[in-house]
Amino acid sequence: LRATLERAQQGGAPSIGQWMEFPGYTLARTIASLGSDWVLVDCEHGNIADNEMYLAMGAIVTGGASPIVRIPADEPWMMKRALDSGAHAIMIPMCETPEQAAAIVKAMKYPSKEWPQGIRGAGAMFAPANFSQNGGDYLKTANDNILVIVQIESRLAVENCEKIAATEGIDMLFIGPNDLAASMGYFALDHAKIPEVQEATKRVLKAAKDAGKFAGHFALSAGIAAAKAQQGFEFMNCGADIVAITAWMSEEMANCKEL
Ligand code: 3PY
Numbered sequence: 001l002r003a004t005l006e007r008a009q010q011g012g013a014p015s016i017g018q019w020m021e022f023p024g025y026t027l028a029r030t031i032a033s034l035g036s037d038w039v040l041v042d043c044e045h046g047n048i049a050d051n052e053m054y055l056a057m058g059a060i061v062t063g064g065a066s067p068i069v070r071i072p073a074d075e076p077w078m079m080k081r082a083l084d085s086g087a088h089a090i091m092i093p094m095c096e097t098p099e100q101a102a103a104i105v106k107a108m109k110y111p112s113k114e115w116p117q118g119i120r121g122a123g124a125m126f127a128p129a130n131f132s133q134n135g136g137d138y139l140k141t142a143n144d145n146i147l148v149i150v151q152i153e154s155r156l157a158v159e160n161c162e163k164i165a166a167t168e169g170i171d172m173l174f175i176g177p178n179d180l181a182a183s184m185g186y187f188a189l190d191h192a193k194i195p196e197v198q199e200a201t202k203r204v205l206k207a208a209k210d211a212g213k214f215a216g217h218f219a220l221s222a223g224i225a226a227a228k229a230q231q232g233f234e235f236m237n238c239g240a241d242i243v244a245i246t247a248w249m250s251e252e253m254a255n256c257k258e259l
Helices: 002-009 025-032 050-063 076-084 098-108 135-145 155-159 161-166 177-183 188-193 195-210 222-231 241-256
Strands: 015-020 038-042 066-070 089-092 147-152 172-175 214-217 235-240
Touching: 002 015, 002 214, 015 025, 015 241, 025 038, 025 050, 038 050, 050 066, 050 076, 076 089, 076 098, 098 147, 098 161, 147 155, 147 161, 155 161, 155 177, 155 195, 161 172, 161 195, 172 195, 177 188, 177 195, 188 195, 195 214, 195 222, 222 235, 235 241
Parallel strands: 015 038, 015 235, 038 066, 066 089, 089 147, 147 172, 172 214, 214 235
Antiparallel strands: none
């Protein structure tokens, strides 16, 4: 995962992923085999319980992509479960202050010489199997290998984005444009048309770049992902299972009306 982000940071192709809202081992493996760099298992808004998250992690690695979990909320025990399931990165919704960002990093790291503040517990039974090269060394390499992605998706988060980006251990600022628009008092789905949201987006992107961190943006099509890559974002999804199924089946249903 990190290699695809560094590739993007150096001007190469962006790191592209898919978003999963449905549970299922075979679904996860199928989506992962379609060629994206990563697949995100959305435990915040998807219908994906703890056991399904565990199954999806292995399925995504088997399908050839990096597994990422978006946890439901900023809770250390949720980070622990997602980390132990073998995720290569964790996305944490609604990070709003540098203090919160520092607490997130603390929960994500094993205690070590470099991370004395880490509080992650050492019992990762299944995660090592998801890291082919470093499986045997998981306890030693996890702190460096696993990415900490925080979502910037509120007015307060934008006000603090430079300090959040500068927090040691935060790897990426990821914009959730729907929640960001909503927190500014607009209808969430109008985010692309709202100048205030677009200004905030530029500020967050600059904050990430100035701090040497990665920047990501939610996208539901290759076209939106390409536009965000053009702006300088390195990490976008280009679809989501529920969106793809709904769009394709609705279109075919409409075609059937003509039969
Ligand atoms: C948002 O757009 O607010 C997101 O968090 C993407 O799911």
